[in-house]
Structure formats: C-alpha cells, structure tokens
Amino acid sequence: MSVQTASRPRSAGTGTSSPTRLRTTRLRSPRTARRSRRSVALTLLMGLVLLYSLAPLFWLLVNATKTQDGLLNSFGLWFGGDFALWDNIARTATYDGGIFLRWFANTVLYVVLGAGGATFLAVLGGYALAKFDFPGRKAVFAVVIGAVAIPGTALAVPTFLMFSQMGLTNTPWAVIIPSLISPFGLYLMWTFASEAIPTEIMESARIDGASEARTFFQVCLPLLTPGIVTVLLFTMVATWNNYFLPLIMLKNPDWYPLTLGLNAWNAQAATAGGEAIFNLVITGSLLTILPLIAAFLLLQSYWQSGLSAGSVKE
Amino acid sequence: MIKTLTRRGLLQSSAVAAALALGLTACGGGGNAAPQQTVNSDAVEAALQKGGKLTVWAWDQSLKKVAEGFEAKYPNVDVNLVNAGTGNDQYTALQNAVSAGSGVPDVAQIEYYALPQFALSKSLADLGQFGAADLDGTFTAGPWSSVQAQGGVYGLPMDSGPMALFYNKELFDKHGIAVPTTWDEFLEAGRALKKADPKAYIANDTGDAGFTTSMIWQAGGKPYQVDGTNVGVNFSDEGSTKFAETWQKLIDEDLLAPISSWSDEWYKGLGNGTIATLSTGAWMPGNLVSGVGDGAGKWRVAPLPQWEKGATSSSENGGSSLAIPAASSQAALAYGFLKYSNVEEGVQARIDGGAFPATSKDLASEKFQNTQFKYFGGQKANQIFAESAKNVPAGWSYLPFQVYANSIFNDTAGQAYVSGTKLKDGLTAWQKASVKYGTEQGFTVKE
Numbered sequence: 169m170s171v172q173t174a175s176r177p178r179s180a181g182t183g184t185s186s187p188t189r190l191r192t193t194r195l196r197s198p199r200t201a202r203r204s205r206r207s208v209a210l211t212l213l214m215g216l217v218l219l220y221s222l223a224p225l226f227w228l229l230v231n232a233t234k235t236q237d238g239l240l241n242s243f244g245l246w247f248g249g250d251f252a253l254w255d256n257i258a259r260t261a262t263y264d265g266g267i268f269l270r271w272f273a274n275t276v277l278y279v280v281l282g283a284g285g286a287t288f289l290a291v292l293g294g295y296a297l298a299k300f301d302f303p304g305r306k307a308v309f310a311v312v313i314g315a316v317a318i319p320g321t322a323l324a325v326p327t328f329l330m331f332s333q334m335g336l337t338n339t340p341w342a343v344i345i346p347s348l349i350s351p352f353g354l355y356l357m358w359t360f361a362s363e364a365i366p367t368e369i370m371e372s373a374r375i376d377g378a379s380e381a382r383t384f385f386q387v388c389l390p391l392l393t394p395g396i397v398t399v400l401l402f403t404m405v406a407t408w409n410n411y412f413l414p415l416i417m418l419k420n421p422d423w424y425p426l427t428l429g430l431n432a433w434n435a436q437a438a439t440a441g442g443e444a445i446f447n448l449v450i451t452g453s454l455l456t457i458l459p460l461i462a463a464f465l466l467l468q469s470y471w472q473s474g475l476s477a478g479s480v481k482e
Numbered sequence: 483m484i485k486t487l488t489r490r491g492l493l494q495s496s497a498v499a500a501a502l503a504l505g506l507t508a509c510g511g512g513g514n515a516a517p518q519q520t521v522n523s524d525a526v527e528a529a530l531q532k533g534g535k536l537t538v539w540a541w542d543q544s545l546k547k548v549a550e551g552f553e554a555k556y557p558n559v560d561v562n563l564v565n566a567g568t569g570n571d572q573y574t575a576l577q578n579a580v581s582a583g584s585g586v587p588d589v590a591q592i593e594y595y596a597l598p599q600f601a602l603s604k605s606l607a608d609l610g611q612f613g614a615a616d617l618d619g620t621f622t623a624g625p626w627s628s629v630q631a632q633g634g635v636y637g638l639p640m641d642s643g644p645m646a647l648f649y650n651k652e653l654f655d656k657h658g659i660a661v662p663t664t665w666d667e668f669l670e671a672g673r674a675l676k677k678a679d680p681k682a683y684i685a686n687d688t689g690d691a692g693f694t695t696s697m698i699w700q701a702g703g704k705p706y707q708v709d710g711t712n713v714g715v716n717f718s719d720e721g722s723t724k725f726a727e728t729w730q731k732l733i734d735e736d737l738l739a740p741i742s743s744w745s746d747e748w749y750k751g752l753g754n755g756t757i758a759t760l761s762t763g764a765w766m767p768g769n770l771v772s773g774v775g776d777g778a779g780k781w782r783v784a785p786l787p788q789w790e791k792g793a794t795s796s797s798e799n800g801g802s803s804l805a806i807p808a809a810s811s812q813a814a815l816a817y818g819f820l821k822y823s824n825v826e827e828g829v830q831a832r833i834d835g836g837a838f839p840a841t842s843k844d845l846a847s848e849k850f851q852n853t854q855f856k857y858f859g860g861q862k863a864n865q866i867f868a869e870s871a872k873n874v875p876a877g878w879s880y881l882p883f884q885v886y887a888n889s890i891f892n893d894t895a896g897q898a899y900v901s902g903t904k905l906k907d908g909l910t911a912w913q914k915a916s917v918k919y920g921t922e923q924g925f926t927v928k929e
Contacts, residue, residue, distance in 0.1 A: 237775045240750040332582035419566040435568040438744035440765035444773030446746055
C-alpha cells in the first residue's frame with residue numbers, strides 16, 4: 169500500500185484544500201519527495217490561484233446586494249451603502265410575472281431528465297463496453313472518441329433542422345433529448361468500469377448463480393459509485409450551463425432555462441424602451457450558481473474517492 | 483458574471499449563428515414563395531372576426547399592452563406574444579425557422595436595417611396584397627421608405643428613431659461650454675471639455691455600425707445603392723468623407739470615451755458625467771429614465787448638430803417594423819394585427835408605454851408635442867424629435883445583407899477606434915468585405 173490511503177481525506181477539512189492535497193500526494197513518488205521543502209512557494213501560488221478563482225464569486229456576492237443605481241455608483245469589489253440583497257431576490261423572483269422561477273424549474277427539469285438520463289446511459293454503455301467482449305467494440309471506441317472531439321455547438325444547427333422536421337423544436341424535448349448523449353461521460357464510465365470492477369468478482373457472482381442484471385445492480389453498481397457521481401457532476405454542470413442548444417431550439421421564454429432567461433434580461437438593457445436591470449441579472453446569476461455549489465459540496469466525498477481509482481497497485 | 487454576458491460576446495456568438503443560418507438559407511433554395519392571393523380589406527376584417535391564434539415574435543415590451551387591447555377588440559383572436567430574442571438573436575431564430583419550414587411566427591419584429599435582407603430572400607409577405615400601399619402618407623418619410631423594397635411593402639413601421647443630441651446640461655454649464663449646433667462646434671466642445679475635465683468625454687464611441695451609417699445618412703451620403711440583386715457599396719462619396727474626416731479628429735485627439743454603448747460602464751458614464759452627449763434616436767428617453775436614474779434633471783435634448791451651419795438635416799437611428807413571414811398561414815389575420823398595432827389604437831398604447839411613433843398624425847398631435855419630460859427638466863422634447871423626423875434625407879437604403887455587414891464592422895472600420903488605422907481606410911476595408919460577401923451570396927456587387 170502507498171500513501172494514498174493514509175492521506176485520503178475521509179473527514180477532511182475544507183473542501184478547497186483537500187483535492188489539492190490528494191492530487192499532490194498522488195503525484196509524489198519517493199524520487200521527488202524533496203519537493204515538500206518547496207511547499208511554502210506552492211502554497212503561496214495556490215493561494216493566488218484560489219484568490220483568482222474566488223474573486224468573480226466574491227464580486228457576484230457583493231454586487232447582488234446593490235440596487236441598479238448603487239451598482240453603477242459604487243466600487244465593484246466592495247459593498248455599497250445600500251444593502252438590497254433581499255429586495256433584489258424578491259424582485260428577481262417576481263419580475264415579469266415571476267418568470268425567473270419558471271426558468272429555474274425548467275433548468276431543474278432539464279438537468280434531472282437530461283443529465284440524469286445521460287448518466288444512466290453512460291453507466292450502462294460504459295459498463296457493457298468495459299466488461300463484455302463483442303464484435304465491433306473497436307468501432308464503437310472509434311466513434312465515441314470521435315464524438316468527444318466534436319463540440320456540441322457544431323452539432324446544434326444540424327440537430328435543429330432534424331428536430332424541426334420532427335416537430336420537436338420549441339418543446340422541452342428539444343433540449344432534453346440531445347442532452348441524453350454524453351460521449352465524454354460514456355468514455356469516462358468505460359475507463360472507470362474497466363479499472364474499478366475486477367472481472368474476477370463478476371465471474372464469482374456468475375458462478376454463484378446471479379443473473380447478469382443482478383450482477384450489474386448488486387455487485388458492480390456499488391463499485392461504480394464514484395465514477396457515476398463524477399459523470400453526474402459533469403453532465404449536470406454541462407446541462408445547467410447549456411446555452412447554445414436551447415438558444416437555437418427554444419423561442420418561447422416559458423421554456424427557457426436560466427442561461428437563456430438571464431441573457432434575455434441582460435439584452436433588455438440594450439434595446440430601445442428596454443429597462444436596464446443589471447441588479448436582477450446579477451442576483452439571478454448568484455441564485456443560478458447556488459444549486460451547483462450545493463451539488464458539489466454534497467457529492468464531493470464520493471467524487472474524491474473516485475479520483476484515486478486505479479492508482480493502487482495490486 | 484455580467485462581464486461574461488457582455489454585448490460584444492453576444493454579438494460574436496450570434497454572428498456565427500447568423501452566418502450559419504444564412505448559409506442554410508442559401509442551400510434551402512428559397513422555395514418559400516408567398517401564396518399570392520389578392521386579399522382586400524374586407525378579407526382582413528373577416529379574418530379578424532373569425533379569429534384564430536397569432537404568434538408574434540417581438541422583444542418590444544410595450545407590445546404587451548397592444549396585444550391586450552387587440553384581444554379585447556377582437557375577442558376571437560388569441561395573440562401569443564413571444565420574445566424570441568433581441569435583434570440578431572431573433573433574426574437568427576427567424577432565418578432558422580424559415581429554412582426549416584416550421585415554427586415560423588405569424589408576425590415578427592424586424593429592425594429597418596435588417597428588413598431588406600428578409601424581404602429579398604422572399605422570407606416576408608408583400609403587404610401590397612392587403613392594400614398597404616394606400617398607407618402612403620400615414621408614416622414619416624424615413625420609416626416609410628425603410629419598409630419598402632423591390633417595389634413592395636414588407637412591413638409596417640412600428641417606431642422610429644429620428645436623431646437628436648442628448649446632452650448633460652449640468653456638465654456643459656459647469657464648464658461654460660456652449661451646446662454645439664454643428665459637428666465642427668462639437669469637435670471644439672470636445673476639446674474644451676477635455677481641457678476642463680480630463681475625465682469627461684464629449685461622447686462615447688468604440689465603433690458602431692448603426693451610428694456610423696446614420697451619421698453618413700445625415701451628411702447626405704448614399705454608400706449603399708440597391709436595385710434588386712444589383713448592389714453598390716461605396717464609402718468614398720462626400721457624405722461618408724465628411725463623417726470620416728471629422729470623426730478621425732475626435733479619435734486622434736482622444737475625445738471619445740472608449741466605452742461601448744449599452745454596457746454597464748456606459749450606463750454609469752451617462753450618470754456620472756463621464757459621457758457628455760449622446761447622438762441617437764428619439765427612443766432614448768425611456769432608456770435614460772430606467773437605466774440612468776442619476777441623470778434625471780441634468781440631461782436635455784437639442785437638435786442634432788449639422789454638417790453645415792444653419793442646415794436642418796437629420797437622420798434615423800434604430801427603429802423597427804412589424805412584418806409577416808411568407809410562411810405564415812394566417813397573413814390576413816396577421817395584417818389585421820399590424821394595422822391595429824402600428825396605425826390604429828395600438829399606436830397610442832405604445833406611446834403611453836414610452837415608445838416613439840412613426841405615424842405623422844401622432845407626431846403632430848398637440849398632446850404629443852406638449853408632453854413635458856420630467857427627466858429633461860420639464861422640456862418638451864417631442865417637439866425636437868418630431869421636427870427631426872421631418873428632416874431625414876430621402877433616398878437612403880441599407881444593404882440586403884446589412885445584418886452581416888454590421889457584424890463585421892468592428893473587424894474593419896471599427897479598427898480605427900482601437901488601433902492606429904484611419905477611419906477612411908477602415909470604411910474602405912468594410913466596403914471590400916461587404917462586396918466580397920455580397921458576391922459570394924449571389925449578388926451583383928459593384929464598388
């Protein structure tokens with residue numbers, strides 16, 4: 169056994185430092201152990217990076233407390249005289265007939281069905297490709313790798329034309345169905361499944377008389393949990409932030425996800441007769457990222473244990 | 483977060499989408515010719531009484547009130563007002579829907595500069611079949627000429643943007659600078675202002691296609707000549723040269739604030755005295771009231787500065803029409819909505835909502851002329867705007883691919899604002915790029 173298990177942050181302290189610790193220990197081999205002497209410099213560097221990544225979040229938090237006028241009159245990185253956070257939240261939720269809440273619900277719907285479905289399909293596919301030998305596996309591999317290389321944005325217009333033929337544009341399905349496919353998720357699950365499930369376990373389950381379904385659900389699925397959570401996080405973030413696909417597919421604001429809705433609010437400030445509501449856009453953005461932060465915090469322990477999969481020599 | 487949502491980023495992404503969409507239109511072969519039937523006004527009235535469901539794509543918020551009034555007057559009609567995006571985003575969506583042949587709305591809001599593009603690709607119904615030509619004289623000259631193309635009427639003017647000079651009176655008074663009446667005085671005022679307060683700029687400009695073409699329009703330039711698919715692009719005429727020379731001086735002497743319009747910084751600058759003037763359309767007051775609360779009472783309106791002392795020439799900036807996509811199966815009903823909204827009762831509802839009308843009758847009405855603007859210290863600003871609307875030079879046209887042309891403005895002419903290139907050369911580069919694109923799209927383009 170090596171260092172990993174000892175340093176694995178089971179109950180580890182802050183969420184920000186533990187992945188780093190984990191990663192540095194993983195990289196460390198006896199040959200480079202003397203690196204620890206430089207840790208002061210590394211810590212400083214890490215602090216800077218941390219500051220850099222937290223600054224926008226801080227900006228968002230600070231500015232969500234300002235009114236539209238206050239936003240324009242005060243220093244951006246500190247609180248203004250007015251504290252209008254609660255008022256902003258209330259106005260965000262009620263502006264334009266409360267459409268923000270509708271957008272929020274839409275986004276949740278797209279994430280639950282889209283990201284949930286994508287993860288489910290990726291797990292099934294990844295497991296099958298990793299653990300079963302069948303003709304055409306290499307071809308599938310080539311297709312999946314190729315698919316990872318194509319950005320979703322490039323496919324959006326052809327997808328639009330196809331969905332338009334089927335009469336699905338301007339419906340939630342136009343966003344959910346394309347989200348169900350995650351080549352990267354499939355690839356990740358595939359790699360993960362080949363590492364995390366010893367074929368011997370499956371064989372012994374079969375010898376004990378378990379059906380293939382039972383072997384999958386009761387023996388393999390628990391072993392796959394860290395991978396599943398990782399894929400779920402990836403697809404969740406992708407679906408939650410998805411902008412271009414809904415932009416092309418949806419015309420009706422009633423079906424907008426938050427990304428499109430907030431953009432529409434922002435664009436409103438740039439049209440004749442439109443009301444500038446930057447304060448609501450900012451508050452809305454803050455509210456939009458809260459669920460993602462919550463998901464990361466809740467799922468991080470599962471996720472972290474997944475990072476070390478395959479790092480232990482047997 | 484707001485930084486990631488800036489207008490420039492949006493424009494870039496939508497430009498890509500627009501380019502894709504245009505490519506698709508070209509492939510589609512434009513087989514969406516309107517079912518040519520002649521319908522008279524009785525048929526429109528009959529359609530209104532019969533009713534149906536109308537899908538209207540528009541981002542203008544004041545149309546909500548119009549739709550309510552329309553539904554009240556014609557109880558059998560159900561208007562589904564959809565904000566399918568603003569400007570370019572909506573055009574992309576509309577092009578896509580037309581190419582795909584499904585999900586096309588019955589009515590679409592289209593800005594004047596973009597209208598010829600949709601008209602030429604036969605995406606819009608010619609409203610002549612409903613007798614729209616009889617409306618000649620109903621609208622002011624600028625908007626009315628803007629909705630005509632190829633000998634047809636492709637939309638009804640919804641609002642207009644006769645230009646005026648909005649200025650921060652408090653700032654001008656503080657430094658004892660006179661409000662400019664010519665562009666030369668504008669340049670002088672810019673110099674004086676910079677001397678008095680190095681943080682203040684006479685105006686903001688980072689390169690804006692709509693503003694540039696409006697200014698050339700006012701100067702009497704006609705860079706775009708359009709006759710069907712025969713197109714001329716030429717930025718070396720007198721009007722264009724006048725603009726380029728004066729603006730070059732403003733750029734060279736750093737008299738223009740490097741702030742893009744509609745950014746949060748812009749709203750800030752208008753409020754705190756960084757940006758002293760705004761030469762733009764008459765629809766601006768509403769945006770000032772809602773977006774620049776700090777400017778209330780400080781700002782005033784004056785006629786647009788002139789290229790020659792004592793002249794009264796003006797120009798249009800912005801403004802949009804309502805048009806009927808050719809693919810709509812309810813064109814008669816849709817025309818009923820257009821007429822209600824842009825000629826009949828809807829006009830007043832929109833004026834009450836802060837919009838600036840395009841109808842001559844409403845512009846001349848006493849109530850409109852005597853409206854006092856609290857924001858402008860009680861000034862009767864509509865008198866200036868209405869006068870401006872009358873003085874827009876005739877004969878201006880936009881390119882039938884103006885949406886694309888505008889999207890590449892900043893890569894060509896706009897470079898003068900950020901690098902050492904000259905505005906005049908930039909305009910030539912813009913001309914070349916427009917010609918190249920037009921030729922690729924199958925137009926006969928000459929420089």
